[in-house]
Amino acid sequence: MTGTLISNASAEATLEQIRETIKEKSVELLHLQFVDIEGILKHVTVTSAQLEDVVEGKMMFDGSSIKGFSPINKSDLYLQPDLNTFAVLPWTVEEGYSEARFLCSAANPDGSPFEGDTRNVLKKTVERAADQGYTISVGPELEFFLFKNDDNGYATTELTDKAGYFEPSPHDLGERVRLEIYRALKAMGFTIEASHHEVAEGQHEINFKYSDALTAADLSTTYKWVVKTIAKKFGMHATFMPKPVFGINGSGMHVNMSFFEGSENAFFDPSDDLQLSDKAYKFIAGLLENVKSFTAVTNPLVNSYKRLVPGYEAPCYLAWSASNRSALIRIPAKRGLATRVELRCPDPSSNPYLTFAVIASAGLDGIEKGLEAPAPINDDIFHMGEEERAFRGIDNLPGSLAEAVKELEAGEIAFNTLGEHVYNEYVSMKKAEWNSYRTAVHSWEIDNYHSKF
Template sequence: MVHDVDATPEAEFALRTAKRRDVRFVRLWFVDVLGLLKAVAIPISELEGALERGVGIDGSALDGTFRGLERDVIAVPDPSTFQVLPWTPDERVARVFCNIQKPDGSPSAGDSRAALDRVLAQAAELGYELQVGAEVEFFLFDQEGRPTDDGSYFDFQAQDSGSPVRRRTIEHLEGMGIPVKASHHEAAPSQHEIDLVHTDALSMADAIVTLRAAAKQVAAEHGALASFMPKPLTGAFGSGLHLHLSLFEDGENAFFDPDPLRPLSPLGSAFLAGVLAHAREFTALTNQWSNSYKRLAPGFEAPEATTWTLHGRSSLVRVPSNRPELADAARIELRSPDPGCNPYLALAAVIGAGLRGVEAAYQAPVPDEDPPTAPPLPATLNEAADALDGSELVRDLLGDRLVDAVLRNKRGELEAERATVTEYERTTLLRRL
């Protein structure tokens, strides 16, 4: 059993906030292995008990589309994440993220959030704290799946139907303590971007999940559909989830080098080298759908090989250099992830790869290396799944239970896709053959 504990200041704050805001229900949030949001709703009368003892759920809910056997686990709320949902003013509903434990109180091997927490604990043991910023791209469609505008990169349109959705989503996020840096129209028709301010990695993963929920809710209120599908339109740019990462040591950015000719410190360069060296192994996590590899196809400014650059858009990693004199600005930008990923597993794998580079003193290749001489990223989900399956690093970071659950879902997706006749096949072959 999960033992009762004295109320923490965070738990007391959650209880006080719930009473002051007259909250009636609380949704206990967690994600499955695919990063899809799951929830259990409890009446406010059960919140104190849930904070002390957790709430029992069926652990097979963590397994994604291809569920395993039922197993008893406990959803234990993290009271530091308690927030009233601003889009439920009449129902007065709050949410809190949960960690999933086994009945004996130990972390569940299938909990994505716990996997990221373990990697961050490893970083802390080395003396580092991860800071992460995120550029989250998504599309808006009408109820028939058609784009709601014909805008392009940074367009300002007085009648842009997406602007009120972006604006209202940002208001909700900031009302929940998630600061937003900027937003704008992206390159494709009806494509948008919201940029989240740097924070610790676990809070960023929570924020990405919250942003997806908020955008979908706001879009629905406007009669639209918000989609985080990586590549919803043929011939248009896909949506990315660009991650900006830096390590801090004793409150100082360990990626910063005072020499303006060096964009990263030796430690930052080793972290970068680790990300590049293990990128093929974690691509099935940063790009987990067959559709993801349509975005990574040539011609749409998405990375194809494990290269890095100071400028340009087609390398896997960009090292921003527009403010070399600012220590806090030193970072790497990973450009391969898409917003359909599980942000907990993606960040755990990427951070773990970078830390491996630091610990083993990896050497980064030269920037802008010619792609034919650099290892390519996987071109298909099947190739990415094979690389994940054989990754000693990722299995060490996440554990076999999570990796095998990801692979079970991906193999199932690939089998279903293999048996599905597409509209492209019908268009090109039905009358020709």
């Protein structure tokens, strides 16, 4: 499954393959999927007999009913499927019946890209990089927790196991679920590289192969949907909430990114001490310069900032290193074509289209402006005192969603990357979310104050 643009000739060939698969697999229903501004998956279902209309972008929907999309007086939008995202859904396959899906971009009635569609936002960033001769390669790592469902199928707060990092069965009670997720993903075109239990109880990770930025975002969106769907079949609830349990590690979405110039990795230079190119250092500098102003995108929830605290392996300090996992930015050991920059703060509740867009844009800014990366920090930042961090010039990420939104508004990277429509809707949405949280009375307050005062 890919999200790359295809020529008219290859599009017709791809469409012919889709027709053959629909016939061979007895596909009756097609789910046309897209995401809202928060990255929540939506879909409308049509019959496979409507394939030609689907491919021609004739399927209309009410954009005013999608949060952050269109006003009611300009509500008509159309879905334009990416043919490369066609996939039969393996859990629907029966004798003589199955279902399939397309991931779609939203378009205006005149056929132009709808500016409120976050998939279109990422496409613009990809085009910006292409104008400078780069293709963007992204490898995301999304962690999740498994909780038990109750008898009615609703999520409880009871974890499914007490296993730890890399533990096998019988301690890892999610092993069977991960196997079924792996099989479903593989059937849908994923290349799976690793599957394992994570550090925290009930926490898991399944890694898939890197790809171009748009495909990586499509895969991330699909991955979250498949994980939740398969978990439910086992009577479990999968959550990508960053910090669902107090006192243990939260879930991250480390983003590995590199730029390619043709077939060459633009971040690799064998003559450098760290084998990093000048562009790689400038990319790192761009991230450090802009990260505080895009954290509200990569870490979008009130809950996100309960993960970004010292003591739980979450990077909250602005520094980079070639090996140090306490730094915000790490350069994994592999070099050559595998040379990449890993940003460790994003979490899996974020919209991957927006997350990859702002990261790539920040890196491009660093290259365009010739920013200079500071010296790497190879010491354990988690165990440094506040004075030492200040002396060494190590700043912090925003400590709350409110702080992050202020930083976002103070900077330029989000507005320039997201565009006016998505930026304004996103800021409004996040301010409303913070205000709802700020004015709510939480159980911690009841537990600590109700009897005492």
